[in-house]
Structure formats: structure tokens, C-alpha cells
Amino acid sequence: MDSTEFRKRGMEMVEYICTYLETLNERRVTPSVEPGYLRHLLPSEAPQEPEDWDQIMSDVEDKIMPGVTHWQHPRFHAYFPAGNSFPSILGDMLGDGIGCIGFSWAASPACTELETIVLDWLGKAIGLPDHFLALKEGSTGGGVIQTSASECVLVTMLAARAQALKRLKAQHPFVEEGHLLCKLMAYCSKEAHSCVEKAAMICFVKLRILEPDENASLRGQTIYEAMEEDELQGLVPFFVSTTLGTTGSCAFDNLPEIGKQLQKFPGVWLHVDAAYAGNSFICPELKPLLKGIEYADSFNTNPNKWLLTNFDCSTLWVRDRIRLTSALVVDPLYLKHGYSDAAIDYRHWGVPLSRRFRSLKLWFVLRSYGISGLQHYIRHHIKLAKRFEELVLKDKRFEICNQVKLGLVCFRLKGSDKLNEKLLSIINESGKLHMVPASVNDRYIIRFCAVAQNATAEDIDYAWDIIVDFSNELLEKEQHDELSDIINRKKQDTLAQKRSFFVRMVSDPKIYNPAINKAGTPKLSMELPSPVVSRGNAPIIRTQSSVDHNSWISWPLAFLFNSGNNEDKGNNVSLRFRHLDTNVRHSSSRRNSGAGSSPSPENELELGNVQQEQKSPRRSPMVMRKASSTRDNPN
Numbered sequence: 001m002d003s004t005e006f007r008k009r010g011m012e013m014v015e016y017i018c019t020y021l022e023t024l025n026e027r028r029v030t031p032s033v034e035p036g037y038l039r040h041l042l043p044s045e046a047p048q049e050p051e052d053w054d055q056i057m058s059d060v061e062d063k064i065m066p067g068v069t070h071w072q073h074p075r076f077h078a079y080f081p082a083g084n085s086f087p088s089i090l091g092d093m094l095g096d097g098i099g100c101i102g103f104s105w106a107a108s109p110a111c112t113e114l115e116t117i118v119l120d121w122l123g124k125a126i127g128l129p130d131h132f133l134a135l136k137e138g139s140t141g142g143g144v145i146q147t148s149a150s151e152c153v154l155v156t157m158l159a160a161r162a163q164a165l166k167r168l169k170a171q172h173p174f175v176e177e178g179h180l181l182c183k184l185m186a187y188c189s190k191e192a193h194s195c196v197e198k199a200a201m202i203c204f205v206k207l208r209i210l211e212p213d214e215n216a217s218l219r220g221q222t223i224y225e226a227m228e229e230d231e232l233q234g235l236v237p238f239f240v241s242t243t244l245g246t247t248g249s250c251a252f253d254n255l256p257e258i259g260k261q262l263q264k265f266p267g268v269w270l271h272v273d274a275a276y277a278g279n280s281f282i283c284p285e286l287k288p289l290l291k292g293i294e295y296a297d298s299f300n301t302n303p304n305k306w307l308l309t310n311f312d313c314s315t316l317w318v319r320d321r322i323r324l325t326s327a328l329v330v331d332p333l334y335l336k337h338g339y340s341d342a343a344i345d346y347r348h349w350g351v352p353l354s355r356r357f358r359s360l361k362l363w364f365v366l367r368s369y370g371i372s373g374l375q376h377y378i379r380h381h382i383k384l385a386k387r388f389e390e391l392v393l394k395d396k397r398f399e400i401c402n403q404v405k406l407g408l409v410c411f412r413l414k415g416s417d418k419l420n421e422k423l424l425s426i427i428n429e430s431g432k433l434h435m436v437p438a439s440v441n442d443r444y445i446i447r448f449c450a451v452a453q454n455a456t457a458e459d460i461d462y463a464w465d466i467i468v469d470f471s472n473e474l475l476e477k478e479q480h481d482e483l484s485d486i487i488n489r490k491k492q493d494t495l496a497q498k499r500s501f502f503v504r505m506v507s508d509p510k511i512y513n514p515a516i517n518k519a520g521t522p523k524l525s526m527e528l529p530s531p532v533v534s535r536g537n538a539p540i541i542r543t544q545s546s547v548d549h550n551s552w553i554s555w556p557l558a559f560l561f562n563s564g565n566n567e568d569k570g571n572n573v574s575l576r577f578r579h580l581d582t583n584v585r586h587s588s589s590r591r592n593s594g595a596g597s598s599p600s601p602e603n604e605l606e607l608g609n610v611q612q613e614q615k616s617p618r619r620s621p622m623v624m625r626k627a628s629s630t631r632d633n634p635n
């Protein structure tokens with residue numbers, strides 16, 4: 001394709017995109033295809049000879065589009081918004097056209113400098129403290145664009161881990177880093193996104209997952225008690241990931257409380273994940289939701305969720321850029337340049353070396369809309385969510401299940417989880433509306449998010465009408481005792497079942513597959529002993545507390561160490577993996593083997609004040625979970 005043809009095809013593509021977006025509501029919101037559908041439509045090998053452009057585009061409409069879930073569709077109310085706008089698309093197009101790879105300042109100075117400037121702009125608009133801004137006099141911090149919120153959590157955890165290991169190594173210079181590593185403990189709420197658990201797996205550290213309060217908010221006292229108790233066991237708290245705007249119900253951890261408590265644990269890194277909600281803080285009236293940010297070491301939000309910016313654009317700010325980069329710097333000679341000391345090289349701020357010119361699209365968005373335009377957009381979505389909430393509240397058959405602060409409404413039919421599951425399933429199968437479920441306070445709820453950029457009040461009313469229609473139908477059938485008939489039919493209808501599963505595409509199994517919450521652990525039928533503590537080489541299992549424990553530990557890669565010996569129940573420590581719903585048993589004989597394969601926190605090293613007989617003075621709700629908790633019971 002030469003530039004003459006590119007001009008022509010480019011205009012056609014713009015036309016195609018405009019028509020696509022303008023006529024989206026004529027399409028099903030979710031596709032009606034089975035896995036593998038595309039394989040049957042496309043050849044198994046790439047074409048040997050060039051193909052005609054028109055033919056390629058006609059395949060887009062005939063073969064690709066039937067398998068697309070339309071995230072910009074006015075009836076799409078699932079997940080969080082997928083940011084999209086014309087200025088952003090054009091910014092990305094220009095970035096692709098320039099095609100630079102900005103891993104260092106020298107690799108493309110504008111690519112680096114625009115990123116720094118735009119991150120300062122956005123950081124200021126959000127209301128981040130000055131120490132997060134790179135260009136503020138005397139600041140040690142700064143911002144960077146990452147691919148995803150998951151990556152933001154990962155790199156901050158890597159940085160925190162490096163800091164903690166450095167500290168421990170200074171205290172115990174003759175102890176190997178691997179032994180120090182097994183003492184580290186990270187913390188988050190049960191409502192945190194599963195990316196925190198994934199980051200802990202990658203960092204090979206333990207993660208204590210804590211129970212939030214009845215508003216799905218993690219509290220300072222809970223985290224304090226967990227950390228204090230872990231320290232008594234000789235473990236080393238090093239990282240806390242909090243969430244402002246959880247994925248399930250847009251709940252807010254109590255950052256001021258947590259921040260204050262963390263002051264008692266100097267050196268512990270406090271991260272704030274505000275992937276969705278963080279964008280809304282550009283509105284002055286929503287800034288109170290950011291309270292406590294002064295305690296944080298890092299903060300991330302995704303403009304590619306709720307700031308009209310296309311994926312990928314996840315913005316991360318750190319209080320101390322040296323603490324971030326020192327965990328990630330590798331400096332081969334061929335990447336050094338004359339200004340290495342004077343300029344930012346963003347390759348040290350994340351995992352990949354190569355980096356796209358992503359700041360361009362954010363720059364286009366910020367300039368095209370202005371902060372006022374973006375505030376208007378955020379407020380409009382909140383207004384739509386409030387309208388939906390009002391509609392739900394007017395119908396006494398339904399209840400609201402979250403505090404509606406932003407664009408997400410969680411609701412359910414008063415009745416069983418099964419009933420709500422059924423309702424969501426028939427709505428999604430219809431292709432008329434798309435929503436996903438979550439589990440809030442161990443109940444199955446339906447999430448309704450204001451998503452489409454130009455959604456209107458009529459769209460919200462229309463969505464509610466669809467929900468009411470399906471609910472009427474369902475409840476009527478229920479009344480006539482026909483529900484079991486529907487369920488049987490559904491069981492036989494495997495295709496429909498597959499479709500319904502398909503449209504729930506999982507990014508967080510806990511959120512989007514609540515069956516995990518309800519039915520997962522009980523299969524494990526385990527009675528969790530209390531955490532293992534150490535004394536010399538002998539693993540010690542603490543006796544079971546009489547108090548219910550509501551948190552559990554995610555143990556790095558423990559499933560790889562599964563002995564598979566389910567008979568050996570007496571001395572096993574069982575762990576539950578939220579993401580895999582996997583039970584892992586560590587037999588004490590294996591731990592005793594000294595083979596180095598056990599990920600348990602005991603072994604030779606004693607860093608803390610650990611004693612065999614020691615029992616925690618308080619039995620707070622944060623030690624390992626017992627199988628008897630409600631989340632562990634099938635129903």
C-alpha cells in the first residue's frame with residue numbers, strides 16, 4: 001500500500017468506524033457464536049500472495065464483526081467502560097504513524113517528555129499531592145504510563161519487594177535473599193482485583209487477603225491487626241494494596257485509616273489502585289474520595305477505562321521514582337546515552353523495554369475536551385447511574401446492593417442467588433443487554449455500569465424496561481412453579497449455556513464467576529489450621545482458634561508443590577487460591593524434607609520474635625480462613 005492508497009483507505013476506514021459507532025444499536029450487543037467459530041471461516045494458513053483490500057474489509061464485516069462484543073454499544077453495561085473517543089483514536093493513529101519506540105529519552109525525546117508532562121497535568125487535575133509530580137520543584141516522584149492496572153500493581157509490588165529485601169539484607173547480611181523473601185507478606189482486601197494476587201504470585205511473596213467491612217471497605221484496624229499478628233509470627237509486612245472503587249461494587253477502602261495505621265510500620269509500601277474511580281477525581285466534588293492519598297507511595301488509574309482514552313493507557317504515579325526504578329534497572333551499554341543522568345528513561349519504570357507513544361492520545365484527549373469537558377462526561381455517567389438507581393428503588397421487588405457514588409449500580413431481585421443468576425442469564429442470552437455479576441457480601445448481585453460515551457437517559461430507561469420485562473417473565477414462571485422446567489431445559493441446552501458463559505468472559509473469576517465464591521472452597525472440605533510458624537527447622541502449626549477467621553493467604557505458586565497426598569490430613573496446611581479455586585496441601589513431611597520446595601514461611605530463618613508456644617494475644621478476623629465460613633459453603 002503506497003501513500004496514495006493509504007489516503008484513500010484511511011478515509012474509508014474513518015468512514016467505516018463512524019458508521020460502525022453510529023449504527024451500533026442495530027447490532028446484538030454480544031455475539032451469538034460458539035468458541036472456534038472463526039477457525040471455520042478463515043483459512044488455516046496465511047495467504048501466500050497479497051490480497052485485495054476490499055476483500056479484507058468485506059471479511060471484517062462478514063467474519064470478524066459477528067464475533068465482536070460491542071463494548072461501545074448503548075446496551076453494554078458490563079464491567080467498566082472501555083475508554084474510546086475520536087481524539088484518542090486519532091492520537092493513537094498518529095503514534096502508530098510516527099512508530100517510535102520510546103524506551104529512553106534519546107530513543108525519542110518527545111515521547112518521553114510528553115509522557116512526563118501529560119502525567120503531571122493529569123496528576124494535578126486528579127488532585128495528587130505535589131510529591132507525585134515529576135516537574136514540581138523538589139519532587140522525587142513522577143508518573144508513567146503502563147499497559148494496565150495489573151502492571152501498575154505488579155511493578156509497585158516489585159519495587160516494594162526490592163526495598164524490603166534491601167532492608168532485611170542490611171539487618172541479616174549473611175542470610176540468603178531467598179530466605180528473606182519467604183518472610184515477606186503483602187496485604188489486600190477480599191474485594192481487591194485479582195491482579196494483586198497475580199502480582200504476588202509473580203513476585204513470589206505471600207499475600208494475606210483480608211475481610212472488608214459490611215460496605216466492602218477495608219478498615220485500618222483490620223490491616224493493623226493482621227500486620228501485627230504476622231510480625232509476631234516472624235513475617236515481614238512489606239506491601240499493602242488498597243482499592244478506591246472496587247471492581248465488584250465500586251467500594252472504597254478506608255485510606256485515611258489504613259494510612260494512619262501504616263505509620264506504625266515504617267517501610268511498608270502503600271499502593272492505591274483506583275483503576276476506574278481515580279478518573280472521577282478530576283471533579284472537585286469527588287476529591288473527598290481521594291482522602292488519605294497523602295499516605296500513599298503510589299497511585300494508579302486507567303484513563304482507558306473512564307477518561308475517553310483508548311486502551312492501553314494506565315497511569316501510575318510514585319512518590320519516589322528511585323525506589324521504583326531501583327527494582328527494575330538493568331543498564332546494558334547499548335541502551336546508555338549521553339543524557340542518561342539528566343533525563344527520564346521510562347524503560348526503568350516498568351517491565352517492557354519497548355514503549356509506544358501512548359501519551360499522544362491522552363494529550364489529544366486532555367486538550368480536545370479540556371478538564372471541563374471530561375468533568376461533564378464523568379458527571380453525566382454518574383447522573384445516569386443515579387437515574388438507574390432510582391428506577392430500581394421504585395420497584396419493591398428489587399434492592400440496591402452498593403452505595404452508588406459513581407457510575408456503577410449493583411442490584412438484585414429480592415430472592416435467591418439462583419433467581420438472580422437466572423435473570424442475568426436470560427437477559428444476556430437475549431443479546432438485548434449485557435451486564436455481569438459480582439459477589440457482594442457473599443450475595444450474587446448484578447452490576448449495571450454506565451458505559452457508552454454518549455449514553456442518554458432514554459438508554460437507561462430502555463435498559464430498565466428490558467430488565468423489568470425479563471423479571472416479570474421470570475417471576476411469573478416462578479409463581480407457576482415452572483422454574484424447575486426452565487432450569488431443566490437450560491441444562492439440556494448446552495449451547496445456550498456455553499453462550500451465557502462466553503459472554504461473561506472472565507477477567508476476574510471472583511467477580512465474574514460468583515460460583516467460585518459460593519461453591520469453591522467447600523469442595524476442599526478443609527479445616528484450616530492456623531498459620532505455620534517456625535522454630536529452627538521444625539514446622540509448627542498453631543492450634544485452631546475458637547474465633548472465626550475470615551481472611552486467607554495466597555501462597556506463591558503453592559499448587560506446584562502440592563503433594564497430592566490427601567490422606568495425610570493431620571499435619572497439612574491447606575491453602576485456597578481465589579483465582580484457581582484450588583486447594584493446596586503442604587504436608588509437614590514435605591516441609592521437613594528440606595528439599596527447598598516448600599513455600600512455607602518457616603525453615604531455618606527466624607527474623608522475628610517467634611516462639612513455639614506463642615499464641616497471638618488477639619484473634620482478629622484476619623488469620624487463615626476456616627472452611628466453615630459462609631463463602632466456603634455451597635448452597
Ligand code: PLP
Pocket residue numbers: 080147148149150151193195243245246247273274275276302314
Ligand atoms: N484494578 C481494578 C480496581 C479494576 O477494576 C481492574 C479491572 O477492572 C483492574 C485492576 C485490572 O485492570 P487492567 O485490566 O488494566 O489490568
